[in-house]
Amino acid sequence: MTGKTTGAQLSIKPWIKRYPGTTGTTLVFPHAGGAALAYRSFGMALAEAGSDTYVMQYPQRGDRLTHPAPDTVADLARDLFDAADWAGMGPLRLFGHCMGAVVAFEFALTAERAGVDVAVLWASASEAPSAAATSPKLPTAEAEILAEMVDLGGTDAQLLADEDFVELLLMAVRADYQAYNRYGCAADVTIAADIYALGGAADHRVSENMLRCWETHTRGAFTVSMFDGGHFYLEDHVEDVAELVHEL
Structure with missing residues (x-):
């Protein structure tokens, strides 16, 4: 990957994966359990569309395998916000898939308090932040987690046998x-x-009505767009979603 490197970009933690583009800055927040590498195709598509793209890496995976797990989503968002001088790259576009959308929302709150401009948050296949407290608790036992992965899709069945x-x-x-x-x-x-x-x-886990609950969390504009496919619809619409994210 090539591209002009600014002083702000030099301060970025090495575990954030960059896909250089020409205009604007897009930050990508993976789903629960997702590593930055899983969003390589999307990052490349965003860069090809024009966005200078940064894919986040959460602790406890990849090159952050030994980094301690965050206590809460808000702690994770602050960890990611502190990983670079984002003020030098705004206004920011944030894209989060599933839990990543809630992480992105908390990142936007942190950025707003710090005076960093966030233009738009793309919330993909995610319940609204206010729904989290009333939702059933996510499983933490091995068998239940694996059953959850199978139900959601998005993970190669052969890999689950490894x-x-x-x-x-x-x-x-x-x-x-x-x-x-x-x-x-x-x-x-x-x-x-x-x-x-x-x-x-x-998507049998996150309905259109659930997506519409995100409207209560913005003081700006709000829209909902639906694509063919299930919870990981993004895998089949990488280029289309990348163009949509970059255009606004």
Whole structure:
């Protein structure tokens, strides 16, 4: 990957994966258990569309395997915010898938308090932050986590038969689920950034009505767009979603 490197970009933690683009800055927040590498295709598509793109890496996976797990989603968001001088790259576009959308929301709150401009948050296949406290707790036992992975899709069944892979996956998912289970957000907590919700029409976990609950969390514009597919609809619409995110 090539591209001009600014002073702000030199201060970015090495575990944030960059896909250089020409205009604007997009930050990508993976789903629970997801590593930055899983969003390589999306990061490349965003860069090809024009966005200078940064894919976040959460603790307990990849090159952050030994980093301690965050206590809550808000702690994770602050950890990611402190990983670079984002003020030098704004206004920011944030894209989060599933739990990543809630992490992105908390990141936007942190950025707003720090005076960093966030233009828009794309919330993909995620319940609204205020729904987290009333949702059933996510599983943390091994068998239940693996059943959850199978139900959600998005993980190659052959990989789930690999003991070494499963051990690392369980570490990452359990860390994220525990942080999410401790998270809570009131319905009247808002960000100035626009919120655009995206989802899969056949997603049996996050419905269009659930996506519409994100509207209460913005003081700006709000839209919902649905795509063919299930919870991981993004895998089949990488280029289309990348163009949509970059255009606004």
